Amino acid sequence: xxxxxxxxxxxxxxxxxxxxxxxxxxxxxxxxxxxxxxxxxxxxxxxxxxxxxxxxxxxxxxxxxxxxxxxxxxxxxxxxxxxxxxxxxxxxxxxxxxxxxxxxxxxxxxxxxxxxxxxxxxxxxxxxxxxxxxxxxxxxxxxxxxxxxxxxxxxxxxxxxxxxxxxxxxxxxxxxxxxxxxxxxxxxxxxxxxxxxxxxxxxxxxxxxxxxxxxxxxxxxxxxxxxxxxxxxxxxxxx
Amino acid sequence: xxxxxxxxxxxxxxxxxxxxxxxxxxxxxxxxxxxxxxxxxxxxxxxxxxxxxxxxxxxxxxxxxxxxxxxxxxxxxxxxxxxxxxxxxxxxxxxxxxxxxxxxxxxxxxxxxxxxxxxxxxxxxxxxxxxxxxxxxxxxxxxxxxxxxxxxxxxxxxxxxxxxxxxxxxxxx
Numbered sequence: 001x002x003x004x005x006x007x008x009x010x011x012x013x014x015x016x017x018x019x020x021x022x023x024x025x026x027x028x029x030x031x032x033x034x035x036x037x038x039x040x041x042x043x044x045x046x047x048x049x050x051x052x053x054x055x056x057x058x059x060x061x062x063x064x065x066x067x068x069x070x071x072x073x074x075x076x077x078x079x080x081x082x083x084x085x086x087x088x089x090x091x092x093x094x095x096x097x098x099x100x101x102x103x104x105x106x107x108x109x110x111x112x113x114x115x116x117x118x119x120x121x122x123x124x125x126x127x128x129x130x131x132x133x134x135x136x137x138x139x140x141x142x143x144x145x146x147x148x149x150x151x152x153x154x155x156x157x158x159x160x161x162x163x164x165x166x167x168x169x170x171x172x173x174x175x176x177x178x179x180x181x182x183x184x185x186x187x188x189x190x191x192x193x194x195x196x197x198x199x200x201x202x203x204x205x206x207x208x209x210x211x212x213x214x215x216x217x218x219x220x221x222x223x224x225x226x227x228x229x230x231x232x233x234x235x236x237x238x239x
Numbered sequence: 240x241x242x243x244x245x246x247x248x249x250x251x252x253x254x255x256x257x258x259x260x261x262x263x264x265x266x267x268x269x270x271x272x273x274x275x276x277x278x279x280x281x282x283x284x285x286x287x288x289x290x291x292x293x294x295x296x297x298x299x300x301x302x303x304x305x306x307x308x309x310x311x312x313x314x315x316x317x318x319x320x321x322x323x324x325x326x327x328x329x330x331x332x333x334x335x336x337x338x339x340x341x342x343x344x345x346x347x348x349x350x351x352x353x354x355x356x357x358x359x360x361x362x363x364x365x366x367x368x369x370x371x372x373x374x375x376x377x378x379x380x381x382x383x384x385x386x387x388x389x390x391x392x393x394x395x396x397x398x399x400x401x402x403x404x405x406x407x408x409x410x411x412x
Contacts, residue, residue, distance in 0.1 A: 004284070005284060008284065035289055035290060039290060071284060074284075074286050075288065081363065081366060081367075082344075082345075084359070084363075085345055085359045085360070085362055085363040086359070101288060104289050105288065108284070109284075111283070112283045120283070124279075129272070131272040132272045132279075135272050135276040136276055136279060136280070139276045139280060143280070167380075168380055171380035171381050171384065172380055172383055172384040172387070175380065175382060175383060175385045175386075175388065176384040176385070176387060177384075178255075178257070178384070179384065179385045179387075179388025179389050179392065180388070182389065182396070183389070183392060183393050183396070186393075186396060
């Protein structure tokens with residue numbers, strides 16, 4: 001997980017495609033439109049076209065294909081269960097059940113893989129309650145060090161024999177290991193908060209404002225939006 | 240929660256949620272924004288779905304709130320056992336909520352295009368029940384380990400039972 005997350009984050013910060021230069025706000029609108037149309041689409045053909053657009057967005061985002069595929073394919077495990085429980089024997093049902101969540105996960109990968117997290121969270125934090133908005137920034141900031149620590153912990157447990165013995169012993173030891181993470185997280189949060197207060201924290205984290213700064217690259221986002229609208233108008237009543 | 244989810248368990252890569260310990264340590268009100276942030280970040284990674292952030296938050300927050308209340312109710316037990324049982328109670332509530340939501344989805348009307356899927360509730364129940372029991376056991380044992388560690392290393396992080404607080408207040412007075 002940490003490798004996947006780190007690669008997505010790295011891609012978002014260092015990528016040089018037009019999507020990376022476009023404003024976060026425009027991409028959020030297109031992503032919301034794509035996911036919303038995917039959910040409410042009454043037509044399988046339209047859903048297929050929307051899924052194709054999502055793939056096009058991901059493949060042109062400069063993300064390594066393996067990373068994009070690994071991130072987008074996550075819902076498949078649960079989907080197998082859902083399809084098995086709802087299948088009526090027709091391929092159309094399978095496609096309808098599979099394409100909707102996969103379109104949404106591909107769209108999320110495109111959005112996160114082309115937008116640095118301060119730009120992505122800044123518009124969201126303006127509409128979220130303060131706790132949740134600030135939590136997004138602070139959690140993401142601490143996430144990589146905590147994930148690295150979790151992996152170190154897992155390796156240490158394995159090397160010191162914590163992964164041997166009965167499942168009950170192994171899980172209890174893992175719990176104790178996670179206890180060290182809990183204590184570390186509390187102490188880290190306290191020191192971070194003290195640092196923020198010392199530096200004049202006003203009680204609200206405001207993201208940078210360039211999430212809404214438009215550039216020529218936004219024409220590509222506009223084109224994607226036009227493609228979505230055109231596909232919807234043309235195919236809404238198709239089978 | 241996110242760090243715990245990075246530790247895969249077994250060949251099926253079961254991931255812990257730690258909703259119970261989070262609810263116990265932070266309280267129901269404190270756990271809600273935490274659960275929302277975790278669900279949102281996971282959804283942005285394609286883990287969990289953008290459209291179900293609210294649903295995931297609701298289910299995990301219910302688990303956290305139940306565990307918090309259960310831990311306080313089990314105040315006479317040792318904290319490690321209290322944490323394990325309270326986490327199990329949280330998982331029970333989360334499992335029931337989640338199953339209810341999925342059953343409602345399975346029984347929902349026809350799909351777009353007129354397809355009428357046949358819900359196989361028995362198949363789903365069989366698979367999910369086994370996974371849910373295993374998941375509850377794993378979460379409870381891990382919560383026990385966390386509780387045992389915190390009691391020995393940093394007991395101040397654990398919420399105290401109402402009786403203990405009352406005794407402390409009386410002693411201070």
